[in-house]
Amino acid sequence: MTSSTLRLVELGPDDGLFPAWCEVWAAGQRVDRPGEPPRPASHHVALGRQLVGKGGSQDGTHRAALVGDEVVGALRLIVPLKDNPTVAMLDLAVHPAQRRRGIGSTLLAEGVRLAREGGRVDLLVEVDEPGPGTAGRAFALRxxxxxxxxETRRDLLLPVEEERLAALEGEARRAGRGYEVVMWRDRTPDELLEDRALLERRISTEAPHGDLPLEEEHWDAERIREYEASSRARGRTVVSAGAVKDGRLVAFTDLQVPLADPRRAHQAGTLVLEEHRGRRLGALVKTAVLREVAATLPEVRRITTYNFEDNAPMVAVNEALGFQPAGRLSTWSLRI
Ligand SMILES: CC(C)(COP(=O)(O)OP(=O)(O)OC[C@H]1O[C@@H](n2cnc3c(N)ncnc32)[C@H](O)[C@@H]1OP(=O)(O)O)[C@@H](O)C(=O)NCCC(=O)NCCS
Known part of the structure; x- marks a missing residue:
């Protein structure tokens, strides 16, 4: 393909071209992970509005690669505003029918240019790897x-066998005696908000992040509310459980369920404060969420989670629950 036939345009989530931009992602996901519903366009729109809107914790921009009037490639660049001032996150996709023609490389060059322009020097990308030999990995290496x-992706099919769940729950309750389990949905109770912000700060440094050039994220009550509003805008309900001791939240887990298609849920952050580890609080909050989901969202058939293999305690909890490996997620960096 000659560069004269390919052009890049800036676009926003409410532009006429945006549905075609979203379709590039969906077409790729249908080929790369067949049998799995791709992320709905509404998710990209909501994230896009958050990124281009003012006052949030991150900024962002979108580009479409066009051949004639057809959108063949998509780029989204995200820059954190409250922390990690060197970093930009790049999402890149090329329509499966248009791959190996240099479109990804052209978009990458544009992403590098935009990131540099914004004063960023570390570019990060995630590659979903359902199996060996993915295009994303070859492209990143190239x-x-x-x-x-x-990270290893693991999937859990629901419902979890009652015997297995009850055993883990019983063990966790015994080990976590003295801790109260609290549940909430979509909105962290006001009295736990500051503690929740502390737990998020800890996640950003204590959840294993390999060699990624990332520093502690700045989380406060306002950012928790922003995250909650963004989940609602993306059409997700978030089921959370926390462990409370002496009125303080010391552990939590979030499960995100897309309301338009609740069959597949995503296990998001889980953290136990260091001084409270070793009491099975991770299992306590996770089993509490599973009970809640079984009671209130029985449509959920599968939960997906990602674990760093060296994170033995988290992997152990997940394996005890019956999670099975389902590919990998790799995160790459480029110093620009
Ligand atoms: C990764 C992706 C963006 C590449 O887009 P693309 O337009 O095909 O990329 P390019 O044509 O610019 O490829 C540049 C080089 O990367 C390497 N490469 C790309 N895809 C490859 C594949 N499937 N197998 C082996 N090498 C590959 C090659 O060296 C290629 O050069 P060549 O074609 O001259 O041999 C595209 O496959 C995609 O959308 N994948 C799914 C989303 C994803 O993984 N995004 C993360 C990107 S880091």
Whole structure:
């Protein structure tokens, strides 16, 4: 393909071209992970509005690669505003029918240019790897990226066998005696908000992040509310459980369920404060969420989670629950 036939345009989530931009992602996901519903366009729109809107914790921009009037490639660049001032996150996709023609490389060059323009020097990308030999990995290696973090994806089919769940729950209750389990949905109770912000700050440094050039994220009550509003805008309900001791939240877990198609849920952050570890609080909050989901969202058939392989305690909890490996997620960085 000659560069004269390919052009890049800036677009926003409410532009006429945006549905075609979203379709590039969906077409790729249908080929790369067949049998799995791709992320709905509404998700990209809501994230896009958050990124281009003012006052949030991150900024962002979108580009479409066009051949004639057809959108063949998509780029989204996200820059954190409250922390990590060197970093930009790049999402890149090329329509499966248009791959190996240099479109990804052209978009990458544009992403590098935009990131530099914004004063960023570390570019990060995630590559979903359902199996070996993914295009994303070959592309990243070809462009000299470094793989800084490799996580295993695990899926859990619901419902969990009652015997298995009850055993883990019983063990966790015994080990976590003295801790109260609290549940909430979509909105962290006001009295736990500051503690929740502390837990998020800890996640950003204590959840294993390999060699990624990331520093502690700045989380406060306002950012928790922003995250909650963004989940609602993306059409997700978030089921959370926390462990409370002496009125303080010391552990929590979030499960995100897309309301338009609740069959597949995503296990998001889980953290136990360091001084409260070793009491099975991770299992306590996770089993509490599973009970809640079984009671209130029985449509959920599968939960997906990602674990750093060296995170033995988290992997152990997930395996005890019956999670099974389902590919990998790699995160790469490029110093620009
Ligand atoms: C990764 C992706 C963006 C590449 O887009 P693309 O337009 O095909 O990329 P390019 O044509 O610019 O490829 C540049 C080089 O990367 C390497 N490469 C790309 N895809 C490859 C594949 N499937 N197998 C082996 N090498 C590959 C090659 O060296 C290629 O050069 P060549 O075609 O001259 O041999 C595209 O496959 C995609 O959308 N994948 C799914 C989303 C994804 O993984 N995004 C993360 C990107 S880091």
């Amino acid at each position: 462009h000299g990226w470094t793989c800084d973090l490799l």
